[in-house]
Amino acid sequence: MPYSPEMIEELNMLSRFNLMTTQEGLKVHHDAEVAVVSATARLFEKGLITQADGGYLTDLGREAAEHAQSALMILQSPPCN
Numbered sequence: 001m002p003y004s005p006e007m008i009e010e011l012n013m014l015s016r017f018n019l020m021t022t023q024e025g026l027k028v029h030h031d032a033e034v035a036v037v038s039a040t041a042r043l044f045e046k047g048l049i050t051q052a053d054g055g056y057l058t059d060l061g062r063e064a065a066e067h068a069q070s071a072l073m074i075l076q077s078p079p080c081n
Helices: 005-015 034-045 059-076
Strands: 049-051 054-057
Touching (some): 005 034, 005 059, 034 049
Antiparallel strands (some): 049 054
């Protein structure tokens, strides 16, 4: 099953979290792009972040963000020859 545009926005949102610390969250303002606001709300509904407008990663959210950021790094790597 391919990623839907909504999933891609959620993955993009997860990639914005700083995994080097648990003390840093994100705040999505009401005037942000509609897709970003919607993705953030869906991540909250899924229990991945603590607030509907951002907040901090939950334990499950941290795991998801780690996987999302790892996949992004792999896909951005130059090809091995």
